[in-house]
Amino acid sequence: MSPKSVTREHILAFLRTYKEKNGYAPTLREIAEGCAVKSLSVVQFHLDRLELAGVIKRDKEKSRSITLGTESREYERIPILGTIAAGHPVSVPDADTRSTAGEWIEVPLLITRGKKDVYALHVRGNSMVDALIADGDIVVMQEAQDIRNGDVVACWLREQQEVTLKKIYFERDGVRLQPCNPYMAPIYERAENIEVQGKLMGVIRRYSATFPP
Amino acid sequence: MSPKSVTREHILAFLRTYKEKNGYAPTLREIAEGCAVKSLSVVQFHLDRLELAGVIKRDKEKSRSITLGTESREYERIPILGTIAAGHPVSVPDADTRSTAGEWIEVPLLITRGKKDVYALHVRGNSMVDALIADGDIVVMQEAQDIRNGDVVACWLREQQEVTLKKIYFERDGVRLQPCNPYMAPIYERAENIEVQGKLMGVIRRYSATFPP
DNA sequence: GATAATGTAGTACATATGTTCTATATTATC
DNA sequence: GATAATATAGAACATATGTACTACATTATC
Numbered sequence: 001m002s003p004k005s006v007t008r009e010h011i012l013a014f015l016r017t018y019k020e021k022n023g024y025a026p027t028l029r030e031i032a033e034g035c036a037v038k039s040l041s042v043v044q045f046h047l048d049r050l051e052l053a054g055v056i057k058r059d060k061e062k063s064r065s066i067t068l069g070t071e072s073r074e075y076e077r078i079p080i081l082g083t084i085a086a087g088h089p090v091s092v093p094d095a096d097t098r099s100t101a102g103e104w105i106e107v108p109l110l111i112t113r114g115k116k117d118v119y120a121l122h123v124r125g126n127s128m129v130d131a132l133i134a135d136g137d138i139v140v141m142q143e144a145q146d147i148r149n150g151d152v153v154a155c156w157l158r159e160q161q162e163v164t165l166k167k168i169y170f171e172r173d174g175v176r177l178q179p180c181n182p183y184m185a186p187i188y189e190r191a192e193n194i195e196v197q198g199k200l201m202g203v204i205r206r207y208s209a210t211f212p213p
Numbered sequence: 214m215s216p217k218s219v220t221r222e223h224i225l226a227f228l229r230t231y232k233e234k235n236g237y238a239p240t241l242r243e244i245a246e247g248c249a250v251k252s253l254s255v256v257q258f259h260l261d262r263l264e265l266a267g268v269i270k271r272d273k274e275k276s277r278s279i280t281l282g283t284e285s286r287e288y289e290r291i292p293i294l295g296t297i298a299a300g301h302p303v304s305v306p307d308a309d310t311r312s313t314a315g316e317w318i319e320v321p322l323l324i325t326r327g328k329k330d331v332y333a334l335h336v337r338g339n340s341m342v343d344a345l346i347a348d349g350d351i352v353v354m355q356e357a358q359d360i361r362n363g364d365v366v367a368c369w370l371r372e373q374q375e376v377t378l379k380k381i382y383f384e385r386d387g388v389r390l391q392p393c394n395p396y397m398a399p400i401y402e403r404a405e406n407i408e409v410q411g412k413l414m415g416v417i418r419r420y421s422a423t424f425p426p
Numbered sequence: 427g428a429t430a431a432t433g434t435a436g437t438a439c440a441t442a443t444g445t446t447c448t449a450t451a452t453t454a455t456c
Numbered sequence: 457g458a459t460a461a462t463a464t465a466g467a468a469c470a471t472a473t474g475t476a477c478t479a480c481a482t483t484a485t486c
Contacts, residue, residue: 007433007434022272022278022280023270023280024237024238024275024277024278024279024280025237025277027276027472027473027474028473028474028475029472029473029474037434037435038434038435038436039434039435039436039437040435040436040437040473040474040475041434041435041436041437041475041476041477042433042434042435044474044475044476045432045433045434046433057236059235060474060475061441061442061473061474061475062237062277062442062474063240063276063277063442063443063472063473063474064237064238064275064276064277064278064473065235065236065237065277066237067235067236067237105321105323106321107321108318108319108320108321108417111417111419126394126395126396129345129394129395129396132342132345132346132347132418133345134345134393134394135395151420152420180347181342181347182339182342182348183339183342200420201419201420202417202418202419202420203416203417203418204321204323204324204415204416204417204418205345205415205416205417205418206267206323206324206414206415207364207365207412207413207414207415220463220464240442240443240444241443241444241445242442242443242444250464250465251464251465251466252464252465252466252467253443253444253445253465253466253467254445254446254447254464254465254466254467255463255464255465257444257445257446258462258463258464259463273444273445274443274444274445274471274472275444275472276442276443276444276472276473277443385455385456
């Protein structure tokens with residue numbers, strides 16, 4: 001049997017764990033040490049083969065530039081697919097385009113509850129303070145399906161050309177949109193004017209420490 | 214208005230797009246070139262600030278080791294020490310009592326930034342909507358120390374006998390408390406009347422699944 | 427067993443890259 | 457306007473890091 005190079009497999013495994021742990025790729029010397037290989041050229045050799053096989057990719061003369069072809073997906077890692085702002089509808093890439101999303105965030109199970117089709121959006125601007133959502137927040141959303149009374153949804157108001165985050169109630173004359181801020185009054189819309197773009201699952205806010213106001 | 218350092222924001226944006234495009238982080242020189250900054254030390258300077266603010270993380274003397282806060286895959290388990298409500302001061306048990314805390318929550322490192330003395334509180338009531346915090350939210354706090362201008366703090370107003378969450382600014386005649394809702398006006402208090410009880414680090418909100426109204 | 431294919435070691439080198447220092451400009455604060 | 461805080465520039469430096477080359481060992485194939 002051809003051993004298929006145990007060292008090569010070892011290097012590949014090392015790459016995965018190292019990137020998982022550190023968030024960036026190792027150097028040739030770190031690989032050599034981590035895989036008990038005594039020579040840099042050996043690492044070069046195997047990396048060349050791995051690259052030829054299309055398992056990894058790296059850029060010439062750039063340090064720590066190894067990227068893995070297979071991205072390990074795991075746990076509660078969800079993609080940050082874009083930005084939500086008042087004047088723009090939420091546009092979410094197709095499921096297949098999603099793998100290329102650059103930013104990810106891990107959110108508590110408390111929020112996602114293990115649901116599928118969950119993604120996150122950066123919040124830009126202060127147009128959603130009436131939903132108690134601030135500029136810079138990250139909102140966790142689920143794709144619009146099975147919307148029920150009381151769900152907090154992002155909906156696009158066609159006439160007004162804006163996105164709003166409100167509790168939704170389907171009533172006999174139309175739709176009631178209730179702000180999350182209990183001190184604010186609801187608005188009423190015809191069903192044709194609203195387009196539900198996603199269901200709100202949670203909010204993650206972080207107060208930046210050292211930035212001036 | 215304070216510019217919030219346009220260069221710093223630029224660098225942060227550059228980091229995001231570069232990592233998204235290449236799969237690994239840029240070097241200091243690449244950042245300098247990409248952000249039209251002429252000096253490496255300027256890049257160093259801003260990276261230090263960004264790291265201090267917990268937005269990025271990087272490892273000493275390692276090239277291309279910048280990771281974005283939103284990529285952090287780690288969690289921290291922190292105790293939920295009690296409840297924060299308008300009419301009651303925040304009472305936090307001693308550090309030694311803490312191990313016996315019954316409730317815990319896992320929060321993203323994005324929020325805690327690995328700091329010590331971090332704990333969580335349930336929010337009860339709607340008295341803090343002006344801080345964009347809703348009934349049922351969980352706030353992540355840090356014990357009151359090293360409070361700086363612009364920090365969001367929980368403070369007990371002695372005269373009024375109430376807790377409020379506001380951005381704090383120490384000015385020459387007293388203290389300015391600025392609501393997080395940018396559409397609301399600040400209040401001014403004498404320093405003797407306020408007692409800072411903790412620094413706000415983050416908020417976790419979960420929208421409960423479809424309770425009827 | 428000869429020969430080629432494959433894998434490993436070692437070393438030298440150029441440069442890519444983070445660090446540190448000083449000096450100067452710009453902006454806030456009182 | 458004086459003083460501090462913040463931001464930018466420039467250069468010198470140490471080393472981290474990828475590359476290139478030769479030599480030797482191990483395994484496969486006939």
